[in-house]
Amino acid sequence: MNGASADMMAVAAARALRDGQSCFVGIGAPSTAANLARVTHAPNLVLIYESGCIGSKPKKLPLSIGDGELADTADAVVSVPEIFSYWLQAGRIDIGFLGAAQIDRFGNLNSTVIGPYDNPATRLPGAGGAPEIAASCKEVLIMIHQSRRTFVDKLDFRTSVGYGDGPGDRERFGLRGRGPTMVITDLGIMHPDPYTCELVLTHVHPGVEPADVLEATGWGLKIAGDVARTEPPTERELVALRRLQEGT
């Protein structure tokens, strides 16, 4: 992923957030996008980090979910039991913002292991807050670099549930949030089909063709009849992004 496509992914994801929403933010790309939204079009976005920081307003991007800047600029800092029970599992949070190592056509995510669980080729960090973010936030946005390694026909492990094996699975599992509503990559944007729950390519970023996205997907990705082209980053968005990145 080059610098321009990383910028486009961050900008496209930031634009998906609306002012006044509450957003449970993972570290890395989701944190970049959520902070970009906050300093551009969504000044009242409430950023929530699993370290217990509610309403953080960092001037520079944190390296970890517990950097001092997040606590110092928060409206409230609560304990870890409180953030996961009173705030997340209670269904109070609008948007969950996740990344992962692998995604499948139903927006299920793997951040646990590549290869067999008991004899892994690559042991990844694991679940963290992701399974309950995916279960309980009203909606989930996913940011992930798109390639055949990440967009796979079958996950090596299901860490977080998107739509399971299709329609009705979220209800069967008792998951109360709607599930993933948008997947933003460095190539384009996908939305789940409202009937089949399968991801459909709806937008390609500047310089990318639907065929490129298909080539970078490990299954026969459905493509919308009218694929739109993402507006390139504006000068204002890029300046704000650089300012956040300085000093991280």
Place this chain on the structure above:
Amino acid sequence: MGQVMSLGEAVESLVHDGDVVAMEGFTHLIPFAAGHEIIRQGRRNLSLVRLTPDLVFDQMIGAGCADRLVFSWGGNPGVGSLHRFRDAVEHGWPGPLEIEEHSHAGLTARYVAGAAGLPFGILRGYSGTGLPAHTKNIATVACPFTGEEIAAVPALNPDVGIVHAQQADREGNVQMWGITGVQKEAILASSRSLVTVEEVVERIDLRPGGVIIPHWVVTAVAHAPGGSHPSYAAGYSVRDNAFYESWDAISRDRDLFGDWIRRHVTGAAR
């Protein structure tokens, strides 16, 4: 209780081979000094418990202190992998490491139940994920009032709970503030507890957001200024992000790691 002693004495009397040892601190206030003392004293066969193993458990696993790990997110925050943890899980080096894997919410529920003296904790979690198939300590229970099925995890009651805090007084009362994670629960859930502190003060003045742990639920307090480096203690230090980044290269290589431990941990005077 809450006896103030040296870190060496505290680890010697509280932490034994084969113990279940919880060491908490969620990115902030991670008890590195205590971890290093456990490495220096050569403890073996520990079952280590932490939501985020972080560099402290990467070091203890690589140094051969543990044969079991209970955790929920094993990465170097914002950087990438914990390479000593990965080497243990992927290649059994320096020895096999059995894992019990949770989500943060699930492992937190284990601590909360342990602190409350309840047999198990409940959460809306795990449903539809691959974790219950691999972690026997995840089950479901039906709500006796509505019949709704929810996840259940057994109480966690470690032999020893270790945390780092900003302040203690000479009685052994403790205060921490900033991001306080699951530290209070870890102390209350454990049979014995050790709190390392930045500063021993004459009198504790309650801070905004301050969490007080009374001396009579703390076994030992040890003065360990800077004891959470490279994490941080709000009001005393800032997170050493550059060290977290440099750990990637140090920990990737068994020999470089061994050198680092010899130079900075086992070779260092108490």
